[in-house]
Amino acid sequence: MRKKQQPLERSAEKGPRGQIVCGTDFSIHANEAVNAAAAIALRSRLPLLLVHVVEKSILTDEMVAIHRQFEKSAQEKLVHEASLLRDRDVEVRTELIEGHPEAELLRVAARPETRLLVTASLGHIAVSRLLIGSVAERTAEASPVPTLVVRDAKPLIEWAEGRRKLRVFIAGDFTASAEAAIRWVKELQSIGPCEVVLGHVDWPAEERRRLGIHSLVSFSQNPPEVEQVLERDLQAKLNRLLGDASARVRITPSWGAPDFYLIEMANEEEADLIVVGTHQRHGLSRLMHRSVSRALLHHAPTSVACIPSSFGADTSSAPIPQIHRVLVTTDFSEPGNHAIPYAYSALAAGGTVRLVHVIPPVEMPSPLVPHFDRQRRSQKEHSKEVGELKAKLRSLVPQQAADRGIRSDVVVLEGLDPAATVGQEADRFGADLICIGSQGHSRLAAAVLGSVAQKLVALTLKPVLVVRMPPA
Numbered sequence: 001m002r003k004k005q006q007p008l009e010r011s012a013e014k015g016p017r018g019q020i021v022c023g024t025d026f027s028i029h030a031n032e033a034v035n036a037a038a039a040i041a042l043r044s045r046l047p048l049l050l051v052h053v054v055e056k057s058i059l060t061d062e063m064v065a066i067h068r069q070f071e072k073s074a075q076e077k078l079v080h081e082a083s084l085l086r087d088r089d090v091e092v093r094t095e096l097i098e099g100h101p102e103a104e105l106l107r108v109a110a111r112p113e114t115r116l117l118v119t120a121s122l123g124h125i126a127v128s129r130l131l132i133g134s135v136a137e138r139t140a141e142a143s144p145v146p147t148l149v150v151r152d153a154k155p156l157i158e159w160a161e162g163r164r165k166l167r168v169f170i171a172g173d174f175t176a177s178a179e180a181a182i183r184w185v186k187e188l189q190s191i192g193p194c195e196v197v198l199g200h201v202d203w204p205a206e207e208r209r210r211l212g213i214h215s216l217v218s219f220s221q222n223p224p225e226v227e228q229v230l231e232r233d234l235q236a237k238l239n240r241l242l243g244d245a246s247a248r249v250r251i252t253p254s255w256g257a258p259d260f261y262l263i264e265m266a267n268e269e270e271a272d273l274i275v276v277g278t279h280q281r282h283g284l285s286r287l288m289h290r291s292v293s294r295a296l297l298h299h300a301p302t303s304v305a306c307i308p309s310s311f312g313a314d315t316s317s318a319p320i321p322q323i324h325r326v327l328v329t330t331d332f333s334e335p336g337n338h339a340i341p342y343a344y345s346a347l348a349a350g351g352t353v354r355l356v357h358v359i360p361p362v363e364m365p366s367p368l369v370p371h372f373d374r375q376r377r378s379q380k381e382h383s384k385e386v387g388e389l390k391a392k393l394r395s396l397v398p399q400q401a402a403d404r405g406i407r408s409d410v411v412v413l414e415g416l417d418p419a420a421t422v423g424q425e426a427d428r429f430g431a432d433l434i435c436i437g438s439q440g441h442s443r444l445a446a447a448v449l450g451s452v453a454q455k456l457v458a459l460t461l462k463p464v465l466v467v468r469m470p471p472a
Helices: 029-046 061-086 101-109 132-144 154-158 176-191 204-211 224-244 258-268 283-288 292-299 336-337 340-345 379-394 418-429 443-459
Strands: 002-004 020-023 046-055 092-099 114-120 147-150 166-171 195-203 248-253 273-278 303-308 324-331 352-359 407-414 433-438 464-468
Touching: 020 029, 020 101, 029 061, 029 147, 029 154, 046 061, 046 101, 061 092, 061 204, 092 101, 092 283, 101 114, 101 132, 101 352, 132 147, 132 292, 154 166, 154 303, 166 176, 166 258, 166 292, 176 195, 176 224, 176 273, 176 303, 195 204, 195 224, 195 258, 204 224, 204 324, 204 418, 224 248, 224 336, 224 418, 258 273, 258 292, 273 292, 292 303, 324 340, 336 340, 336 433, 336 464, 340 352, 340 433, 340 464, 352 379, 352 418, 379 407, 407 418, 418 433, 418 443, 433 443, 443 464
Parallel strands: 020 046, 020 114, 046 092, 114 147, 166 195, 166 273, 195 248, 273 303, 324 352, 324 433, 352 407, 433 464
Antiparallel strands: 002 092, 147 303
């Protein structure tokens, strides 16, 4: 016996609609999940597929009759539940499948029409043991569609019935999986109103290193400038993907695992639902990387939605990014200066270009300083040189920039690693694009605009425009 189906009740609506799938084992917890799935399906005007998986086993001749009776009982329960849902105007069909629960539900989830997989956090069948072991973790992490694990159905039902807003907490960072989570929350907002908070847990030492900020307030706290950059960039991501001006960002520094801090923030926000992206790692990679989604499924006291990183990643429907800030670096060679007009060409009125030049850090002449050199510049000489370099950068601003409403500012950076220094400044500045020239001829140009350009592309997560000189 593979499966038994009831025909889907068709509505007058035409075209592909999708479906919501809910796995049930007829337990009290599973019934909660079914009611939540039914309410969401009704509000979304999507059909609900109710699935029960009968564990596949090797049977003796004496057990065959008992097994068939068990299947018959399960089918009757499915029909009864479907009948109750139809009384509530839910469009529903049922499937009774024999096999391993997690594998069979994943097969159903992989069907092109499946939009959402709903399951209970507790129950008898393996797929609903999402808080107990690796079987459930594999189900959530391998599901090709968003998976909603229901712990408390009441707020989900009340939201779907239009009686309240849904308080949603997104576990967010700068990864593609977090973007998928935000895109799914936008889909939730199309179903009903949501109050959205994005929570981010950072490692202070790593953020200081990434941004090149050396002030040390506390090992366990973020300096104000780090907090401002993180909040600015996360809020920009949230606004771009969600388009909800009321959505907020919360940041918590931590030296430990992020999941418990995320749960604490979600509890403080009285969240009805935690939404987290999944990387869907497999094999050795799965063992080597700690899964935040898995930890949230284990410990979160509220419902959790796991969103695959591929969700909503169709580039054909992705919005064209808006460029507001461009960082361009030059060593004052011809190739370096050639990149500057291209930096301005990427901006519309109201944008800002930051022109950057990197010099070695100043060292006060002292025999106590490593690599002591009596010829090193004094602080006064260094300050004078910086002022002259800033004036030189300002002289490179195209005359048309002001007429086009583009702002310009100049920065002279100190660093031994030009690529890392430019990348850190781009993160602090919040650059949407980095622009750099190539094919320099001088020794300095080769250092800053040759290998540095390649290293910069490898280091930064931001888009980089490498401008080559035209052939002579």
